[in-house]
Amino acid sequence: xxxxxxxxxxxxAGVTFQSVSNAVERRRFPHPGRLVDIGxxxxxxxxxxxxxxxxxxxxxxxxxxxxxxxVQDDLRSITRVCxxxxxGLGWSEAGDDQFDASRVPDDLHALLEEARExxxxxxxGQEIGAAFARLYAIRYPRDVTAxxxxxxxxxxxxxxPVRAAQAWPWFARIGWLRVTRSLGRHTHGxxxxxxxxxxxxxxxxxxxxxxxxxxxxxxxxxxxxxDADIDSAIGVTRVSAxxxxxxxVLASEDQARAVARALHAAVERARKQAGR
Numbered sequence: 001x002x003x004x005x006x007x008x009x010x011x012x013a014g015v016t017f018q019s020v021s022n023a024v025e026r027r028r029f030p031h032p033g034r035l036v037d038i039g040x041x042x043x044x045x046x047x048x049x050x051x052x053x054x055x056x057x058x059x060x061x062x063x064x065x066x067x068x069x070x071v072q073d074d075l076r077s078i079t080r081v082c083x084x085x086x087x088g089l090g091w092s093e094a095g096d097d098q099f100d101a102s103r104v105p106d107d108l109h110a111l112l113e114e115a116r117e118x119x120x121x122x123x124x125g126q127e128i129g130a131a132f133a134r135l136y137a138i139r140y141p142r143d144v145t146a147x148x149x150x151x152x153x154x155x156x157x158x159x160x161p162v163r164a165a166q167a168w169p170w171f172a173r174i175g176w177l178r179v180t181r182s183l184g185r186h187t188h189g190x191x192x193x194x195x196x197x198x199x200x201x202x203x204x205x206x207x208x209x210x211x212x213x214x215x216x217x218x219x220x221x222x223x224x225x226x227d228a229d230i231d232s233a234i235g236v237t238r239v240s241a242x243x244x245x246x247x248x249v250l251a252s253e254d255q256a257r258a259v260a261r262a263l264h265a266a267v268e269r270a271r272k273q274a275g276r
Contacts, residue, residue, distance in 0.1 A: 029197045031091035033065065033084075038110040044091035045084045045115050049076030053145055053270045054117055055263055056108070057083040058125035058133045060151070060248035061165075061218075062211035064090035064201050067187070067249045069194035070256030071263070079267050084111060086132075088210035090201055099210060101217040105136035109143070119143040122266045124259070126150035126241065127248045128214055131221045134230060141231040145273070146266040150239045150259055151248065153218060165212040169205040178203045189251035198249060235269060237262050 033046030046065050047054075055075060057068045065083035075081040087107055088094035097103075112119070123144050125133030130149040137144040168183065178184070184199040201207040230236065239262045241248075241255045250256050 029200055032197075033091075034115075035091070035093075036111055036115045038107060038114055041087065041093035041095035043084060043087065043093070043107065043111045045082060045111060045117075046072075047080055047082035047115075047117070048072055049078070049080045051079035052118075053079065053120060053122050053267060053274075055079060055081040055122045055124060055267065056112070056117075057081065058108070058123065058129035058136075059083070059086070059089070060127035060129050061215045062089075062183075062202065062208070063126070063129070063249060064198055064207075066090070066194045066197040067190065067251075069191050070253050071250065071260050073191075074257060074260035075263055075267075078264060080117075081263075082117060084108070086210075086214075088213075089207055094206070094210060099213040099217075101132075101214065101221045102135075104132045105139050108132075108136060109140055112143075120145035120270075122146045122148065122263060122270060124148040124150065124263055126250065126259075127153060128218055128221070130154075131218065135221065137230050137234055141234060144231075144234050145270040146235040146237070147230070148237045148239060148259070148262050148266050150241050150250075152238055165208075165215045168208040168212060173205050183208075186249045187251055189253065190249070195251070235266065237266055 031044050031046075033044055035042040036045055044065060057065075057071065059065065059067060065085050068083040072081050072083060085092035086104055088099065112121075120143055123133045123136060123146070125131070125147075127150070130152040131154065133147055133149060134152075134154070137147055171182070183202040187195045187198040187202065189195075190198060239259055241250060241252075241259060250259065
């Protein structure tokens with residue numbers, strides 16, 4: 001009986017700690033970009049720099065726009081570069097419908113149109129984001145001039161912790177993830193502000209619930225992609241950042257620079273092809 005009482009107290013204390021921390025972080029970390037209505041709900045888009053082609057960044061499972069901090073900072077001097085949060089992740093609203101992986105490219109297309117970001121784009125994606133980027137290029141080939149695929153699950157061995165991911169929201173609700181920093185530690189190495197923002201979402205039950213849903217559908221996304229090929233006119237570059245498992249955060253400045261170099265090269269090739 002005494003053990004059960006202690007456990008109940010710890011759980012209640014954890015829930016309270018989690019609730020208070022969430023409220024504080026919502027005020028501490030307002031969205032850095034803009035919220036764009038795509039019809040029924042809003043997605044968060046954060047763009048910096050000027051120039052064309054515009055680089056669009058597609059995050060890995062559980063990732064948020066702020067996780068691209070090193071890459072965006074590196075590229076902003078040569079062109080416009082945008083990161084965003086998929087529906088239900090980060091600062092983006094989830095909408096009323098249940099998660100459907102096949103709709104992610106359509107959501108991104110609607111976001112870019114509503115935000116008046118003009119293509120064709122250099123589209124980069126990491127891990128599950130690479131799968132979404134390929135699917136976007138298949139559906140909207142005229143919008144994409146180049147793909148940069150980082151830790152592409154179609155080419156690399158990526159460990160997808162489906163069962164562990166399903167437990168993340170529950171551990172978050174009782175404050176366990178926050179206390180142990182089980183997921184938050186993956187953000188170490190990012191610039192301080194970006195690290196704090198990413199950690200906040202990796203401790204949020206709503207964010208982690210959608211992350212788990214994405215991870216569970218990786219096989220479905222791969223099956224959808226197999227139905228069509230990428231247009232041969234779209235240049236494809238593959239980069240390995242050495243991430244074997246989720247959650248994936250591009251926190252290492254050295255790894256981010258390697259990704260930025262690949263994107264820089266893709267931008268220059270696109271400019272030559274366009275005669276600029």
